Amino acid sequence: MLPPLANASSIRCQDGLVLPCWRPLDGVATLDRAGRGLVYFLLLAYLFVGVSIISDRFMAAIEVITSQEHEVAVRRPDGAGVHIYVVRTWNETVANLTLMALGSSAPEILLSVIEIYAKNFQAGDLGPGTIVGSAAYNLLVIIAICVSVIPDGEVRRIKHLGVFFVTATWSVFAYVWLYAILCVFSPGVVEIWEGLLTFCYFPLTVLTAYAADRKIYKFVSKAYRTNRRGVIVQAESGDDLELGDSELLAEDDVHQDIRQEYIKTLKELRQRNPHADLGVLEKMTHEALLNAGPKSRAFYRIQATRKLTGGGDPLRKAAERARSDLSEVKSEIRKETGEDEFDQETCRAFFEPARYAVLESCGRFEVRVVRTGNVDAVLEVGYATEDGTAQAGSDYVSAEGRIVFAPGEKEKRIRLEVIDDDVFEPDEHFYVRLSSTLPEHSLGSPSLATCIILDDDHGGVFEFERQNHQVVESIGQCEVNVVRCSGARGKVSVPFWTEDGTAKEGKEYGRQEGRLVFDDNEFEKSILLTIIEEDSYEKDVLFYVQLGEPEMTGELASLAEQAEKKNPEDRTESEKIALLGKPRLGDMKRAQIRIKESKEFKNTVDKLVQRANASLLIGTTSWKEQFLEALTVTPNGDDDDDGGDVGAGDVRKRPSCLDYVMHWVTLFWKILFAFVPPTGIFRGYLCFLVSIICIGLVTAVIGDAASHFGATLGVEDAVTAIVFVALGTSIPDTFASKVAAIQDKHADASIGNVTGSNAVNVFLGIGVAWSIAAVYHHLNGDVFHVDPGNLAFSVTIFCSEALFVILVLSLRRVKFIGGELGGPKCPKYFTSGLFFCMWLLYLVVSSLEVYGVIHGF
Missing domain, CATH: 2.60.40.2030 (CalX-beta domain)
Known part of the structure; x- marks a missing residue:
């Protein structure tokens, strides 16, 4: 793809917006040129890591923002009060196509806008090329990886199929539209209306996807919104709802599913642990479902970035927080029971059990005294009977004495006697009390046993x-x-x-x-x-x-x-x-x-539902927490105890050598971006604003470095964009989609968002950039020229392959395979190989067209 270096002594380079050229530009030896190219390549790689880390903060802010909730008041059918329901403020589809897509594609979008400004509002190849190249990589490579990583025999299907087809249609239309405005409507010129209309397609994409998600076309005439079960969930006016006898109210589907999962898991744990404190069960449930439950696109993106940079798995935070909470709960229980007053080495004696029921005719019976603590010590305690409704001498024989626990002896028994008679009488009871001449803490609880005498003369x-x-x-x-x-x-x-x-x-x-x-x-x-x-x-x-x-x-x-x-x-x-x-x-x-x-x-279920979103794991509440995370090396993977229980052992997996290497390599970026405001301030909006500014600054340096890299090695910006920049900005999304494909029950989080993200890239990245440039040139009495050559050809190739990919994914839903991802081994690997080869074909054909080896249009 690279042309021969005909003039190896000079470098065609222009100073960038932030980064100047590496001088001298003339008289540069081939070896020196290669060395500079290597330095620029390493700088690009390091900048890609940096933009991934600040995108981590950006996505965390988005997760916190989209996880916000509000209350919906609904009147009861009988008019007696209202129900208060807590529902998500952001619809999942809207969040994925707006903030989530912006978060995952912010570098590409900002690169296109920044390039327009850096080139004095002239068209460049780097920004649009990165957007098209990234779209090709996302659609072909990421989906190829997701198809093959599913375990053999398993499949993942897209749950919101309507939303997928809507966004897929928009993603193809976006690139068809690019070709139309470059080659059909006004060849070589982008007019203001074309740029503004390109941008306006973005809200139309969101609205149509939302309509498909909520199936609005079925009830556009109604004054309320329903979920897919036909259950009313919210009034359009936002006022209270009044329901008829046949209409039930439920929350949004996502919340309802989360609630049912928590109820099911909490009930199962409570049945298995009937005597466990509800607070302990809450921690166990929360950890179990945070690890097993579905996550947002933002979570998977952050999880991938942190694993790559030695930050560890965010899911570990759930386990550690649950263990911490569990320790606090146990501590409170010990305080309530008075256990904290005793030294663990102190020996304590008590009755076990503390209640005995015996027949009047039993004669003699025994009560059991046990001890805990230091059983190697000698312990002596006294005992004595006390009257209740039973009287000593007529109903039982009084007894008192002392018992001595020898070293290693854990149990002693006290023998008591009941007096039998032929008189019909109600049940009676008496007591046995332990006493000690030693300090009071040598007695545990209970130190008083109740003995009930059952009359055996009456039938009962x-x-x-x-x-x-x-x-x-x-x-x-x-x-x-x-x-x-x-x-x-x-x-x-x-x-x-x-x-x-x-x-x-x-x-x-x-x-x-x-x-x-x-x-x-x-x-x-x-x-x-x-x-x-x-x-x-x-x-x-x-x-x-x-x-x-x-x-x-x-x-x-x-x-x-x-x-x-x-x-x-x-x-x-x-x-x-x-x-x-x-x-x-x-x-x-x-x-x-x-x-x-x-x-x-x-209350526990409601609290768990409110904590169900993963923003608690990836959000931060203070700068101290952020700097501690930045300076701490955290291992990836699960704990070694592998028990899955909150109360399991505290053995931790140690960081690997790779964890330490990646931590030290990325330490500069971690510390730098730890200054970004925590997501806990102003509900994540301040972090959102500062993060996107930081992404823009790093992206500006990436644009300059990429341009200098291509100029140094004689690579055109269009090829640099579709090969290097698109690949570098998409690596975190690759790992995020891979984890989402394996962990989620459905394919929406792994490939369902790819099509939406591709459409948003064009409508925001190119729509905003070209609209600004077209307005600027119009104000200066000029027109905004865009050479359609390379971009139009690349767009055409991508559209053809995108239609083929969507067709293949649709065909994979047949019974033989059963879903877009996974399935039988042969079809699975054949699909992945086919998509990957199509991506290589796209790179080769597009690059050859750039260098004039083949002729485009």
């Missing part, structure tokens, strides 16, 4: 342990305890059944009906109820469980039946005891089960 009184029960929808199944008090004699059958309340059988709960059979001396049984989980996380309904009359079986039942048939004076002593001991229902024979997601759980 059967009732629910609690009358009112409240369960959460996510529990799946719950147990309702039925207790047998004031007796435990004989085998008794108790019928039970469920009854509807506001909760309906088969919808909110599963019907249960049966019998509980209490054996002799058995005093507790459980009814297992099934709670049906629905999508809604707001629920407050109830149903009931009813107990029927208990029935005694066996010998006692026969004696009681005989006694009922006889006159009282004719009954035998055993028949009288059987009749007196007949089981009966207690006062709590009907239990109420309320299914209600706790306020704490709903």
Whole structure:
């Protein structure tokens, strides 16, 4: 592609806007020229790294801006108050085509604008060439990589297919339009209306893509907006919505999906860890879904840049923050329980368990005392019984004494005795208390045990342990305890059944009906109820469980039946005891089960949804945080513990040699751009403004260096643009798309944004630059000349290949392959190879046309 250096002693170079030429320009030896070219090449590479790092800040600001939310108030159907919903301010499609596209394409767009100014408002080849070359690289190389990196057998499909076809149409039209204004409407001249209309296509692209995303064409006459499920989500006027009985309100699809994912994950974790603190589960859920959930284009771009520059994976911040929060939660729990008052080496003794239920006829039984801490020490504690409703001497034998834990001994037992009698009496209890002559911290909690004496002379009184029960929808199944008090004699059958309340059988709960059979001396049984989980996380309904009359079986039942048939004076002593001991229902024979997601759980879900966006991982709140990040080497990849649990070990993966090398190479840029205002100031807008100014400054140097590089080696600006500059500005997008293709469930974040970005590049980069130049020349009584030769030919080649790529991607959705990305191994690699060869063909043909080897038009 390079012509022979016919005159190697001189260099055709002009001073740039920022960077002057490397003098002398005449009498330069070939070896010196090659050395200068190498220096310019390395400078370009270093500048590309710099613009990627400042684009990191820029994209973080965009992520924070587009993650902002607002509240939507919606009246309840019954008019009793309003629902408050938190929804994203920015529509995902609009954000991708405006700020996200601007963030990923800012260098190309600004390069085109800056070149116009640097060349005194004359047309140049570097800016437009970079835009067209970058479009070709994005469409052919990035998609080729994304197709092949999907694991074998997996596919990724574009979810918002309508949006993809709209942006694909605009991306092809953008380059057709370039050809039209260069070669058809006013050949060789760009008029003001052509430049302004080019720019106006940008908002039209956004509006049509938004319409495709929201399917506005289906309900343009309605006074409200719905999501794809036909659910009303927002009034056009922004006022409160009043819904009919058949219309439900939901949030935007993205928020709804995020909410359901958090609800599902949080419920699963809570079922696996029923005794875990909700705050701990929140941290685990947040980390799990931040790692597994879909990310924005900005996140993947930043993730790629930070990995390349030794900044580590932003997802590690989620794990580290979750571990930090978990440590704080555990610390608070220890403070609440008083554990912080004890030294870990202190030996403590306590009852385990702290509640015992025994039959009156059991005679002797044991209570268990255990110790924790330094078990190698000798520990001596005292114990003594205390009266409750049970009296020492008549109901139990009082006891006191001391127990000694020998070195290594962790458990001791205290033997107690219950006094049996033939008197029908209610259940009674007494206490056992631990004491110590050592400092008070040698006793743990609980140091008081409760012993309940169950009467075994009566058949028992059967009732629910609690009358009112409240369960959460996510529990799946719950147990309702039925207790047998004031007796435990004989085998008794108790019928039970469920009854509807506001909760309906088969919808909110599963019907249960049966019998509980209490054996002799058995005093507790459980009814297992099934709670049906629905999508809604707001629920407050109830149903009931009813107990029927208990029935005694066996010998006692026969004696009681005989006694009922006889006159009282004719009954035998055993028949009288059987009749007196007949089981009966207690006062709590009907239990109420309320299914209600706790306020704490709903608040947790709402908080998780609000934290679902990745702006928390890539945004910064202070300059201190930014400088610490700039000076810290962070390893890439996951933690070595590989447990996936927030509470897993704290072993960390150490930075590799490459991490250190890339950190030191890019340290200058990191420290320089750490001065950019944090995203936490003014909701990211100040960072957005300062970052785009910095991108413009670095891009100006890139334009000068690229031009000097081409002039030094005798390479035309058009070739430098489509080969070197386009490649250098697109490297971060390549890695971002690759990660997005692997991690996301859909192909939108990896290739769906390519077409939109290509269209935006033309409409903003060329539309703004040429509009400014056309206006400037018009004010000076002149016209803006643009040589259509190289650009028109390059645009034509690109359009032809773009149409072919879109056709191939559409055909890949057939059943045999199943999606735009991935699929069977042979079609996958064939597609990637085909696209890559098409890119090489584009470079070769365009370069040959620039040097006149082949003739364009």
